[in-house]
Amino acid sequence: MSETPHEYPGQLIEQVRTAAAARTPLRITGGNTKAFCDEPTRGEALSTTGWAGIVSHEPSELVVTVRAGTPLAELETVLAGQGQCLPFEPPHFASGGTVGGMVAAGLAGPARASVGTVRDYVLGARFINGRGELLTFGGQVMKNVAGYDVSRALAGSRGQLGVITEVSLKVLPFAPAEATLVFELGQHDALEQLHRWGGQPLPINASCWVKDDTQASAPNLLFLRLRGAVAAVEAAGERMLREAGGTRMDNAQAGPDWALCRDQRLPFFNAPSADLCLWRLSVPQTAPVLNLPWAQLIEWHGAQRWLWAPASAAREIRAAASAVNGHATLFRAGADGAPDLARFDAPSPAIATITQRLRAEFDPSQIFGQPA
Incomplete structure (x- = not known):
């Protein structure tokens, strides 16, 4: 210390x-x-x-x-x-x-x-x-x-x-037990399975669906991490593998992979092109597959979706998120920095009013957070 x-x-x-x-x-x-x-x-x-x-x-x-x-x-x-x-x-x-x-x-x-x-x-x-x-x-x-x-x-x-x-x-x-399961499922089937399991008392702690589009033959994979009591994790793992035909990863391999996911160091997070932006879509867990022409990585049981797309696609991406009661954030800008593009969706009038009142109360001279 x-x-x-x-x-x-x-x-x-x-x-x-x-x-x-x-x-x-x-x-x-x-x-x-x-x-x-x-x-x-x-x-x-x-x-x-x-x-x-x-x-x-x-x-x-x-x-x-x-x-x-x-x-x-x-x-x-x-x-x-x-x-x-x-x-x-x-x-x-x-x-x-x-x-x-x-x-x-x-x-x-x-x-x-x-x-x-x-x-x-x-x-x-x-x-x-x-x-x-x-x-x-x-x-x-x-x-x-x-x-x-x-x-x-x-x-x-x-x-x-x-x-x-x-x-x-x-x-x-720390949870007493942990297991990572892997299932070969397309995006639609993966979301459906997540919704089905999400309504059951299973110790699901994290999920990640991804397809490596840099390889034509790469499979669609859903990774699920279970955490909890030893008996609960083992029983849930065996049941879920029977239901969806997956495999179990060795924890020595899965642990570092989840850390890479946390820190955005998986291969997916390497920009395919310098002019592309990384978009973060926050949507309801039950939102369907979004009709967008870019590869995605999906976390949080369907609630967080990442994709690489040009800054010019901002209107299309934000409209797709809004259509399912979500929003989109420009998380990483491309090489040009996307200077004319707002990072965040405009807040609702209610949220904007609350934010303005808080800032007026705590920072009346407006010295914090001034745009560059």
Whole structure:
């Protein structure tokens, strides 16, 4: 656990107060491992990396409190030493990611559909608002609900409400057993099977359907990860293999493959062409096969769908997502950066109003999240 000078939060507060007084923007940074998937912002850099360290960890209470600049890998190592983990599997993308960036980005990995996302595990937080005030919301236990919604609002806020300095997170023990099953199924059949199994009490933890279009003879494969009690995993695995005719992977091979999926390092995530963009479609789990002419990788039991397509396809892709009550995000831009294309769909009027009110309350001088 790293030690940092006690006065460092004071330096952050002073930087925010100076910026607020001059009404000059600030650009919050951590490890800069997720900057590619957000709208570019401008202003003087405000780095949280100097404010690192694990404040407290109560393994028996399943709670850890961490400073925002703490490397994510460091936190996961400490938790693993106690047989615990962040069950939502935050993606790393590259080395150097921080806990504050994890919360601000609000991104989760393969298990998200089964265990929840980042905000479901945020118990409390401290952050510096646009006035330079250090605020505390929530607590270290679920029953302490004072300001709980504000703590959760920071998850996925992308630095638009303030500078996260510390978070308290709920953690969970590693599952006693794990198994990865593989089925050769086309996209339609894979989604149908996922919907069928999803309505049953099976310990399905993660799923990934993909077809490697770089090889003409490559099969359509559905990967399913089971986690839970030993007896439950074994019984479910045997039953599902009988029903759909799949095979079971060795955990020594499957584990690294799921980590590659989490960090977008599978072959699918290598851009087929420099001018293509990676699109993320968030749709209901029960959404059917989308009528789009690009290869897809599907996670979260059908709820998250990735595809490579040109920026010029934005209208078609967003219309397809909207038609099934979903939305599309430009996750990785092509070589030209797609400067004229919005990363995110326009929010609904209700969400836009709530967002504006939150930002006006916490950042009245509008120094955070200013577009570049």
